[in-house]
Amino acid sequence: MLQAVDYQNENEMKQLLQSRSSEIDPEIIVQVTNIIEQVKSEGDQAVKKFTQQFDSVWLDDYIVSQEEIDTAVKSVDPFLMENFREAKQNIEKFHIPQKAKGFELTQEDGVYLGQRVLPLDKVGIYVPGGKAAYPSSVLMNVIPAKIAGVNDIIMVTPPDRQGQVNPVILAAAAVAGVDRIYKVGGAQAIAALAYGTKTIPKVDKIVGPGNIYVSVAKKLVFGLVDIDMIAGPSEILVIADEAVEASYAAADLLSQAEHDPLASSILIALSDEKIAAVTKEIKKQLAELPKKEIASASLKNYGYSLKVSSIEEAIEVSNRIAPEHLELLVNQPKNYLPLIKNAGSIFLGYDSCESIGDYFGGTNHVLPTNGTARFYSSLGVESFVKRSSYLHWTPEALEKHGDKIINMALSEGLQGHARAVEVRRETYE
Ligand SMILES: NC(=O)c1ccc[n+]([C@@H]2O[C@H](COP(=O)([O-])OP(=O)(O)OC[C@H]3O[C@@H](n4cnc5c(N)ncnc54)[C@H](O)[C@@H]3O)[C@@H](O)[C@H]2O)c1
Numbered sequence: 001m002l003q004a005v006d007y008q009n010e011n012e013m014k015q016l017l018q019s020r021s022s023e024i025d026p027e028i029i030v031q032v033t034n035i036i037e038q039v040k041s042e043g044d045q046a047v048k049k050f051t052q053q054f055d056s057v058w059l060d061d062y063i064v065s066q067e068e069i070d071t072a073v074k075s076v077d078p079f080l081m082e083n084f085r086e087a088k089q090n091i092e093k094f095h096i097p098q099k100a101k102g103f104e105l106t107q108e109d110g111v112y113l114g115q116r117v118l119p120l121d122k123v124g125i126y127v128p129g130g131k132a133a134y135p136s137s138v139l140m141n142v143i144p145a146k147i148a149g150v151n152d153i154i155m156v157t158p159p160d161r162q163g164q165v166n167p168v169i170l171a172a173a174a175v176a177g178v179d180r181i182y183k184v185g186g187a188q189a190i191a192a193l194a195y196g197t198k199t200i201p202k203v204d205k206i207v208g209p210g211n212i213y214v215s216v217a218k219k220l221v222f223g224l225v226d227i228d229m230i231a232g233p234s235e236i237l238v239i240a241d242e243a244v245e246a247s248y249a250a251a252d253l254l255s256q257a258e259h260d261p262l263a264s265s266i267l268i269a270l271s272d273e274k275i276a277a278v279t280k281e282i283k284k285q286l287a288e289l290p291k292k293e294i295a296s297a298s299l300k301n302y303g304y305s306l307k308v309s310s311i312e313e314a315i316e317v318s319n320r321i322a323p324e325h326l327e328l329l330v331n332q333p334k335n336y337l338p339l340i341k342n343a344g345s346i347f348l349g350y351d352s353c354e355s356i357g358d359y360f361g362g363t364n365h366v367l368p369t370n371g372t373a374r375f376y377s378s379l380g381v382e383s384f385v386k387r388s389s390y391l392h393w394t395p396e397a398l399e400k401h402g403d404k405i406i407n408m409a410l411s412e413g414l415q416g417h418a419r420a421v422e423v424r425r426e427t428y429e
């Protein structure tokens with residue numbers, strides 16, 4: 001159920017670290033490139049053609065109307081609508097302080113220079129269709145964009161065979177404040193957002209998870225537009241001390257395993273007894289899960305247990321793995337926070353299960369996976385802004401420092417750069 005790994009054995013650790021990184025099938029790259037090229041040249045016609053081919057529905061008009069949104073909102077359980085609104089408030093509270101401010105420096109001789117922080121104008125949000133519709137992901141993607149001040153938030157999501165979008169997704173989009181919604185999914189949706197069609201505007205950045213066709217398309221259009229990250233299957237690493245209830249650790253490991261057969265769940269504990277108790281609990285709880293086939297496939301392939309001799313050692317191992325979610329189910333968890341270097345989001349203490357962060361706590365659940373927490377951060381307000389710098393110089397400053405600029409330009413053989421300073425200085429008398 002959980003494969004035991006000896007973390008002091010370099011080969012076993014290496015295998016654990018590499019176990020899910022896989023090459024992309026070249027045939028998929030060719031197929032997605034072809035879809036992108038056709039959307040680029042044929043626009044809406046190609047979008048409709050691919051929607052018919054892959055989603056089995058022809059749509060003359062693929063804009064979601066206000067009426068469809070209103071009907072969806074009315075159809076959703078009022079308590080769930082309340083939950084969305086309260087979650088929104090919590091997500092806003094956490095994300096508002098992320099707003100970066102610009103600055104300006106004033107120097108001698110009337111020189112000033114500064115940096116502005118500007119929101120992106122248009123952002124495309126991909127919301128997966130398929131079996132698992134996550135309205136919580138709509139909130140997590142849209143709310144930071146709103147706080148950043150993005151002008152136009154455009155959501156794309158595949159239609160079902162009747163040409164409809166899941167009402168819960170539309171309701172979450174209404175709560176979050178999406179500006180427009182289109183019924184299109186897959187690589188054709190990404191291409192439409194990157195190049196624009198008569199119906200869909202070209203955006204500056206595309207965010208949101210999706211299947212392999214969506215991920216490959218995002219990689220291929222990166223550069224023409226920005227993208228957030230390639231969010232892979234979910235991961236959780238639980239560090240359990242001797243005091244934690246085995247049922248807590250087991251439930252939390254299963255909570256991510258139920259997402260995907262490729263999800264990864266790792267338990268690090270201080271004794272064989274604790275590992276055995278958690279494993280026993282996993283078996284018990286698994287039997288009661290509706291998604292038991294997915295969870296057990298995930299645990300079979302990517303479920304691991306490691307025994308260490310201290311919490312500090314557990315954190316060292318976790319830093320090497322750089323998990324998407326790290327739970328510290330230990331006494332006095334905050335004492336260990338300074339030791340954690342690589343983790344997408346950290347959950348501190350026995351009562352802080354990861355699902356709080358998935359839905360309601362306020363932190364973002366769009367997080368780096370597959371070891372990329374070493375260098376990527378979670379989605380946030382900063383994902384939806386850009387920085388722009390400015391500078392003002394005066395004749396006094398150029399008189400004083402012009403020689404240095406000329407000298408540096410000439411050292412690079414760039415006469416033209418030097419000249420731009422010289423022509424000005426020649427006019428100062
Ligand atoms: N990290 C997260 O927060 C998070 C949240 C939700 C979902 N996900 C992931 O997103 C993915 C959702 O996948 P999905 O398939 O259910 O929905 P999706 O919306 O990503 O993909 C559906 C689209 O794929 C396209 N497609 C399907 N088969 C194709 C084919 N053979 N060739 C070309 N295009 C094809 C279709 O156009 C269809 O509209 C899953 O991998 C899931 O784990 C991640």
Ligand SMILES: N[C@H](CO)Cc1c[nH]c[nH+]1
Binds near residue numbers: 235366367
């Ligand atoms: N845990 C997922 C990200 O890894 C996000 C999610 C959405 N709904 C439930 N969970």
Ligand SMILES: [Zn+2]
Binds near residue numbers: 234255358
């Ligand atoms: Zn989750």
